[in-house]
Amino acid sequence: xxxxxxxxxxxxxxxxxxxxxxxxxxxxxxxxxxxxxxxxxxxxxxxxxxxxxxxxxxxxxxxxxxxxxxxxxxxxxxxxxxxxxxxxxxxxxxxxxxxxxxxxxxxxxxxxxxxxxxxxxxxxxxxxxxxxxxxxxxxxxxxxxxxxxxxxxxxxxxxxxxxxxxxxxxxxxxxxxxxxxxxxxxxxxxxxxxxxxxxxxxxxxxxxxxxxxxxxxxxxxxxxxxxxxxxxxxxxxxxxxxxxxxxxxxxxx
Amino acid sequence: xxxxxxxxxxxxxxxxxxxxxxxxxxxxxxxxxxxxxxxxxxxxxxxxxxxxxxxxxxxxxxxxxxxxxxxxxxxxxxxxxxxxxxxxxxxxxxxxxxxxxxxxxxxxxxxxxxxxxxxxxxxxxxxxxxxxxxxxxxxxxxxxxxxxxxxxxxxxxxxxxxxxxxxxxxxxxxxxxxxxxxxxxxxxxxxxxxxxxxxxxxxxxxxxxxxxxxxxxxxxxxxxxxxxxxxxxxxxxxxxxxxxxxxxxxxxx
DNA sequence: GCAGCTGCTTGACCCGGGTCAAGGCGGCCA
DNA sequence: TGGCCGCCTTGACCCGGGTCAAGCAGCTGC
Numbered sequence: 001x002x003x004x005x006x007x008x009x010x011x012x013x014x015x016x017x018x019x020x021x022x023x024x025x026x027x028x029x030x031x032x033x034x035x036x037x038x039x040x041x042x043x044x045x046x047x048x049x050x051x052x053x054x055x056x057x058x059x060x061x062x063x064x065x066x067x068x069x070x071x072x073x074x075x076x077x078x079x080x081x082x083x084x085x086x087x088x089x090x091x092x093x094x095x096x097x098x099x100x101x102x103x104x105x106x107x108x109x110x111x112x113x114x115x116x117x118x119x120x121x122x123x124x125x126x127x128x129x130x131x132x133x134x135x136x137x138x139x140x141x142x143x144x145x146x147x148x149x150x151x152x153x154x155x156x157x158x159x160x161x162x163x164x165x166x167x168x169x170x171x172x173x174x175x176x177x178x179x180x181x182x183x184x185x186x187x188x189x190x191x192x193x194x195x196x197x198x199x200x201x202x203x204x205x206x207x208x209x210x211x212x213x214x215x216x217x218x219x220x221x222x223x224x225x226x227x228x229x230x231x232x233x234x235x236x237x238x239x240x241x242x243x244x245x246x247x248x249x250x251x252x253x
Numbered sequence: 254x255x256x257x258x259x260x261x262x263x264x265x266x267x268x269x270x271x272x273x274x275x276x277x278x279x280x281x282x283x284x285x286x287x288x289x290x291x292x293x294x295x296x297x298x299x300x301x302x303x304x305x306x307x308x309x310x311x312x313x314x315x316x317x318x319x320x321x322x323x324x325x326x327x328x329x330x331x332x333x334x335x336x337x338x339x340x341x342x343x344x345x346x347x348x349x350x351x352x353x354x355x356x357x358x359x360x361x362x363x364x365x366x367x368x369x370x371x372x373x374x375x376x377x378x379x380x381x382x383x384x385x386x387x388x389x390x391x392x393x394x395x396x397x398x399x400x401x402x403x404x405x406x407x408x409x410x411x412x413x414x415x416x417x418x419x420x421x422x423x424x425x426x427x428x429x430x431x432x433x434x435x436x437x438x439x440x441x442x443x444x445x446x447x448x449x450x451x452x453x454x455x456x457x458x459x460x461x462x463x464x465x466x467x468x469x470x471x472x473x474x475x476x477x478x479x480x481x482x483x484x485x486x487x488x489x490x491x492x493x494x495x496x497x498x499x500x501x502x503x504x505x506x
Numbered sequence: 507g508c509a510g511c512t513g514c515t516t517g518a519c520c521c522g523g524g525t526c527a528a529g530g531c532g533g534c535c536a
Numbered sequence: 537t538g539g540c541c542g543c544c545t546t547g548a549c550c551c552g553g554g555t556c557a558a559g560c561a562g563c564t565g566c
Contacts, residue, residue: 422552422553423552423553463553463554464553464554464555466553466554466555467552467553467554470553485561485562
């Protein structure tokens with residue numbers, strides 16, 4: 001990590017901010033940054049991103065990062081832990097919109113209404129990076145990769161949301177949910193087989209449009225069929241191929 | 254279109270592009286332009302948008318504007334007619350993602366995969382404006398309103414897509430669908446009471462996750478209850494308040 | 507005119523999964 | 537250590553809406 005790669009004509013070897021190692025270290029733990037690095041954002045761009053980011057947290061399970069109706073000012077990248085977003089309808093029923101793992105962006109759906117349309121709630125100990133949206137938009141005017149990355153992330157969320165709209169059996173939904181989580185963990189360097197479910201069965205059910213009893217029953221059936229093992233909130237996938245076959249119509253890969 | 258514009262020092266008084274009336278006329282019929290005007294895009298910005306837009310069509314009912322797997326290069330604004338987007342799954346079943354009325358943007362979900370993830374199909378005679386996305390992104394780097402409008406539209410589509418994910422009864426879905434169409438027509442200057450459904454019952458059913466028989470039955474029930482009148486594909490809303498009450502949990506306004 | 511087709515409507519039946527209810531299993535605090 | 541509370545599981549029952557099937561209305565072409 002302590003390696004300094006002086007590109008072009010850098011001449012301030014002792015300046016900590018000039019230490020690329022530190023930059024990368026910072027960004028390898030900060031999700032959005034990591035993506036930018038991966039996608040070719042250069043070191044100067046990275047440094048600028050670095051300047052406008054603000055570390056927030058840790059939040060404890062149950063605490064809100066933002067709430068419905070708050071004025072929109074920033075998007076958040078999850079650094080550690082898991083966040084859920086939810087709406088509460090007129091009758092007080094909860095509707096889970098999504099779960100966000102480290103490296104994922106929360107709040108993109110608030111740009112349009114300029115008000116957060118949902119609550120973002122920590123499911124466990126959570127740390128986030130806060131990106132002031134006006135500042136980010138301004139940076140995007142100067143750095144094409146930043147703009148491109150924002151467009152890409154926004155577009156991706158549209159696609160992801162539409163996939164969920166499909167009518168599908170409980171088995172298909174759950175298989176797809178498990179595989180989706182697995183792939184997202186894997187993309188972040190975690191094991192794709194052994195996953196920890198930070199959310200309750202009730203949250204999963206709500207998110208998938210099922211009853212929590214159904215989630216229990218289907219998981220048991222999957223376990224009896226040798227597709228996976230569940231022990232409380234620890235889940236181990238043992239036959240990914242079979243799960244993929246069940247979920248094939250929902251996989252957007 | 255044969256107009257040439259010299260930006261910054263404008264010195265060509267007889268140049269048709271300098272005629273603001275023409276510009277606005279153009280954009281009042283071109284959906285995206287209209288929005289830009291409404292949101293304060295200045296005349297110079299408008300002229301630049303004008304340059305990169307390309308009129309395409311008319312398409313006849315059933316023709317594709319783009320197809321699944323085509324390389325992403327542009328987004329489309331509907332000028333007239335109605336467009337549906339759909340995916341076809343492995344078993345050949347269709348899944349309707351959305352319907353697009355004049356003034357609405359199609360193709361935003363293709364930015365991320367860089368491949369159109371769905372087909373866009375004309376439901377009747379359709380004309381569109383084609384915006385080269387690279388060109389639009391470049392313009393967005395220079396004109397904040399263009400960038401902002403793109404972010405806004407992308408964000409809005411995320412919110413709209415998530416709303417549909419809710420579990421809801423057939424009555425709620427249909428009431429919300431009718432009211433949504435009504436509001437979108439009204440926003441474009443059409444009557445909010447008397448709507449023409451360009452899509453088949455099957456398409457509506459598919460979009461809402463219902464069977465077409467159910468759509469028929471619910472519409473009949475609504476008609477018997479005096480909420481609306483249906484005659485083939487002509488629909489007249491007679492009791493919007495009652496519909497809103499049925500759909501209240503799905504209305505995102 | 508009639509045939510044929512496609513989209514819509516209506517009825518009869520049935521099943522996936524929601525609901526209700528009764529435990530079981532931890533985890534936390536006194 | 538015990539009692540409580542939240543989460544999870546499992547069983548029994550039931551209903552909304554899907555499916556199947558039959559008829560109907562409007563359109564196009566011969």
